Amino acid sequence: xxxxxxxxxxxxxxxxxxxxxxxxxxxxxxxxxxxxxxxxxxxxxxxxxxxxxxxxxxxxxxxxxxxxxxxxxxxxxxxxxxxxxxxxxxxxxxxxxxxxxxxxxxxxxxxxxxxxxxxxxxxxxxxxxxxxxxxxxxxxxxxxxxxxxxxxxxxxxxxxxxxxxxxxxxxxxxxxxxxxxxxxxxxxxxxxxxxxxxxxxxxxxxxxxxxxxx
Numbered sequence: 001x002x003x004x005x006x007x008x009x010x011x012x013x014x015x016x017x018x019x020x021x022x023x024x025x026x027x028x029x030x031x032x033x034x035x036x037x038x039x040x041x042x043x044x045x046x047x048x049x050x051x052x053x054x055x056x057x058x059x060x061x062x063x064x065x066x067x068x069x070x071x072x073x074x075x076x077x078x079x080x081x082x083x084x085x086x087x088x089x090x091x092x093x094x095x096x097x098x099x100x101x102x103x104x105x106x107x108x109x110x111x112x113x114x115x116x117x118x119x120x121x122x123x124x125x126x127x128x129x130x131x132x133x134x135x136x137x138x139x140x141x142x143x144x145x146x147x148x149x150x151x152x153x154x155x156x157x158x159x160x161x162x163x164x165x166x167x168x169x170x171x172x173x174x175x176x177x178x179x180x181x182x183x184x185x186x187x188x189x190x191x192x193x194x195x196x197x198x199x200x201x202x203x204x205x206x207x208x209x210x211x212x213x214x
Contacts, residue, residue, distance in 0.1 A: 013158055019153070020099070021165050024082050030101075033076050039065045043118050047204040057203075059166045063153045064107045064199060079103070094158050101156050107199045109187065109206065110168065111175060112148040124150070124168075127187050128195045135162045140212045142167040147174035149183070149210070151203065172210040182209055 028036060034204040043061050044054050044063065066078045074081065080103060109125035113132055120137045122144055135154060144150070157163050172179070186205050187195065195202060 003209050016095055017098060024079060027082050028078050036062055036065055047200060056169050060152045062163055067105050067153060068107060098158050105153060105155055106195055107153045108195050109151050112144045112146055114146055133162050135164055137164050139167045142170060145174060149175045179209060
């Protein structure tokens with residue numbers, strides 16, 4: 001159990017990291033807006049998204065582009081370029097370690113296991129590695145229920161938690177057993193990094209399985 005001093009330090013680190021996520025987003029929009037627009041347009045075209053699905057998935061795709069897609073000219077992601085630009089900043093060591101982990105984050109697919117015992121928290125089972133992960137949400141605008149299929153990017157935090165920089169996109173309410181089995185067949189055998197690199201293809205296939213937007 002954390003003592004009061006350790007708990008206060010952990011909370012401070014969380015707040016600093018959440019502020020850092022906002023900073024990453026603003027940097028991306030200011031310095032890489034054209035690339036983000038091009039990627040979202042390509043995303044919608046390649047997957048043949050309906051307008052409804054495009055609106056639901058747009059923010060998820062922005063975050064995936066920021067953290068997971070390497071720019072052709074630099075062979076680095078937008079996030080990695082942000083880190084290089086911020087290399088002279090004196091981050092506390094716990095935050096520096098977490099920022100390093102964010103170089104290898106993955107977009108994925110999850111089942112809501114349960115709501116957590118505090119607001120803004122849920123428990124998700126990762127359909128790739130089958131681990132149950134506690135997730136802190138940036139927003140509670142979406143009403144999640146046990147059994148919902150969701151997708152999005154999760155960023156690791158220093159206390160074993162994960163943070164969703166936007167609401168996880170709900171793909172299906174209360175996934176039925178047959179449909180869950182079909183989705184598992186699509187995803188496996190896949191590692192987390194493979195899931196992220198193949199995210200557009202997997203998403204396209206899974207959207208076909210779930211049929212229509214919620």
